[in-house]
Amino acid sequence: MGKTYDVRIWSVRQRKDRGQTSAELRWKTGGTPHSQTFRTKTLAEGRRAELLRAAHAGEPFDESTGAPLSELRQRNDLSWYQHAREYIEMKWQHSPGSTRRTLAEAMATVTPALVRDTKGMADPRTVRTALYSWAFNVSRRDQEPPDEVAAVLAWLERKSLPTSALADRMQVRAALDALTKKLDGTTAAASTIRRKRAIFHNALGYAVDAGRLTDNPLPQVQWKSPEQVAEELDPASVPDPRQALALLDAVRTQSPRGRRLVAFFGCMYYAAARPAEVIGLRLQDCDLPRRGWGTLRLRETRPRSGSAWTDSGEAHDRRGLKHRPRKAVRTVPIPPDLVNLLRWHVTAYGVAPDGRLFRTQRGGLIQDTGYGEVWAEARSRALTPAQCASLLAKRPYDLRHAAVSTWLSSGVEPQEVAARAGHSVAVLFRVYAKCLDGGAATANARIERALKNGS
Incomplete structure (x- = not known):
């Protein structure tokens, strides 16, 4: 146009x-x-x-x-409610399950703020459920919603502002304020606010493309996200090598289910692999020599998105590596300890028909609830009561943080650490800033020697 x-x-x-x-x-x-x-x-x-x-x-x-x-x-004008449904449908086909959930969550957060008035609006949790689980889930468009949900959606359709009303910056500001809040009224995490704001910006851009707005008003709004704590890793959550090994031993000795998972957790600790990357790891992507260092080639993730959001109807989606092209491969050298652990795992449990190393006793994909229970039990066995009550190794993901922190403190170049961990150097410095503090004394000594040599 x-x-x-x-x-x-x-x-x-x-x-x-x-x-x-x-x-x-x-x-x-x-x-x-x-x-x-x-x-x-x-x-x-x-x-x-x-x-x-x-x-x-x-x-x-x-x-x-x-x-x-x-x-x-x-x-061309539509109500914001109808525009949001159209936007979700446009994005749906080319989005993985986890992205579909994120899109629905963002639109379900913003839409209740874009109504003419709130007279007769259901409670926030009911509204959020109706929007998230029904209005913005394309897979459910052909299903008949429960009467309570249908009544909520009918009310929203009647009360929703026209999309053209978002040319008014105050309406945009109201939507931005809404996406900063969780259902309990507390402030959402900085990453959540950024993610929802980006989706809202994209939905407004789609309104421009559809001729419902002249231009995207969001960049013109003088609005600042609530102050948030910097996205730095808290060192108190990162186990040291001794604690990490004690936790792995507690996984191994607690039960048959734990023994099946010790190498799973080992991949997070020794290779800084994300849980979703380990779930999809296949034997053909591992070099496991009898002696010395081996290699993992990480090429896909299997995040749990929920069966309602995937095309296959399975709980886990199949995607490429995070923030990488679909066919990208990340090669990670692994120490002999992990090589031996993986060789033992393959000998003891074999592999799935598709080559996957890790599976449940029934042959299915590893579930976060299952390995989360094993991890909670390992913490109670390996840590003191005070440590259990703290943030120390609260999540299995903290093993990945332990790996990256160990590499950095060992003096490995940041570029190499970032490449092995699968993110940018900028993210490395932002997230692991406090883990780099221990190198300050070494750096100071090197600078001092250089200054003395030059004088």
């Missing part, structure tokens, strides 16, 4: 065709001529007056249709 301010409007002329009288209005936008025929001259003059008012007001016109852009927006 090309817009132009170059508009010429001619006088109405009457025409006779087979004894019928009509009136023709002609005008031109940019280099494109337009004409419209009316039954009477009065109707034609009325339309001409509308076009003249828009031109005199300095409105841009759409060159292809010849209509003022404001008029086109009114023709």
Whole structure:
């Protein structure tokens, strides 16, 4: 849709065709001529007056249709509720399950703030469930929602503001304020706010593409996200090598299920692999020599998205590496301790038909609830009561943090650490800033030696 301010409007002329009288209005936008025929001259003059008012007001016109852009927006306008459903449907086909959930969550957070009034609105949790689980889940479009959900969605459809109302920056500000809050009224995490804001920005951009807004108003709003704690890793949550080994031993000795998972946790600690990367790890992607260092080639993740959000109907999605092209491969050298652990695991349990190293006793994918229970039991066995009550190794993911922290404190170059961990050097410095503090004394000594040598 090309817009132009170059508009010429001619006088109405009457025409006779087979004894019928009509009136023709002609005008031109940019280099494109337009004409419209009316039954009477009065109707034609009325339309001409509308076009003249828009031109005199300095409105841009759409060159292809010849209509003022404001008029086109009114023709194309939808309620925000319907626009959000359209936006989700547009994104759905090319999005993995976890992204679909994230999109639905963002739209379910913003939409209740974009209503004419709140009279008769259900409680926030009910509204959120109706939007998240039904309105913004394309897989459920053909299903009949429960009566309570249907009533909530009907109310939202009636009360929702038109999308064009978001040209008003105060409406945009209300939506931004809404996405900073959790259901209990507390402030959401900084990463959550950033993610939802980005999705809202994209949905507004889609409204521009659909002709419902002239431009995206969000960048023009003078709004600042609530102050948040910097995204630095808390060293108190990171186990040291002695604690990490004690935790792995507690996994191994607690039960048959624990023994099946000790190498799973070992991949997080020795290779800094993410849990979803380990779930999909196959034997053919491992070099496990009898002696010395081996290699893991991480090429996919199997995040748990929930069966309601995946095309396959399975709980786990299948994706490429995080923040990497779909076919990217991350090669991670692994020490002899992990090589031996993996060789033992393969000897003891074999592999799945598709080559996966890790599976449940019934052959299924490893579930976060299952390995979470094993980890909780390992903490209670390996740590003191005070440590158990603290943040120390609270999540299995903290083993990955332990790996990265160990590499950094060992003096490995940050670029190499970032490559093995699978993120950028910028993220490495931002997240692990406090883990780098221990190198300050070493750095100071090197600088001091250099200064003395130069004097």
